[in-house]
Amino acid sequence: MKKVLTVGVFDLLHIGHIELFRKAKALGDYLIVAVQDSDCVFQFKPDASLVYSTEERCYMVSAIRYVDEVVVYRNVGDIVDEVDFDLFAKGPDQSHAGFQRVVDYCGENDKEVVVMARTEGISSSELKDLIKCMK
Template sequence: MINKTAKRKVVTVGVFDFFHLGHLNVLEAAKEHGDYLIVAVHDDKLNLKGVEFLYSLEERMRFVKSIKCVDEVIPYERVDTLLPTIEFDVFAYGPDQNHQFFQKAFDWCSKNNKETVMLKRTEGISSTRLREIINKKEI
């Protein structure tokens, strides 16, 4: 018998420091792949891009939690060590999320029958691009 009350859980991850329309689009697209969206927000410990954070982890988690399509927000340090610790069905990720820890996460998903979905970027919008524009204006 099929359990009609079971929720299909989707997890996605990100820094979400310079929150913009592209982030919102990614979160909404991730939610389309399930009933329950878990968003893992990158902590302050492992900074792979070497960029100073504008907001603390707690502030970034609060921003993300306020988004209507988000059901749960959790912190994470490394995606490859996060995924084995949570219950989910689909791992939704962006095309720029491809460093070594993501490769390990994809391998884990494959071995554990977890679906992976690459989400599309919003053209012309990125945190890096927004930082460049602001720096040029010297606000």
């Protein structure tokens, strides 16, 4: 069985997230989605505004039919040691040093890395900006 791992915050679920899960699941047999812990989001992005708690985000992600397992992660560089997977699916914008460590880890441990294309015309940041404008 080929296990696929993808990671993210997944605060405002939208069609782009669903497409990520659908396409990532198609790369293997079992999809593990790691949701970043809220405290860690604020640690890396102090000005972040999250709508949902870690638990609520995990609950929503777990309800999506393409997702087989949801785990919480603190640091992307550590999740690869904590989860058994064969393929790491990441977004094109997930390129900071932590993600580079994951890519290096995958290369050293016979794990595949696939960069997933973004869904055109949708992003969580744009949704949050739109909601602010509607107030």
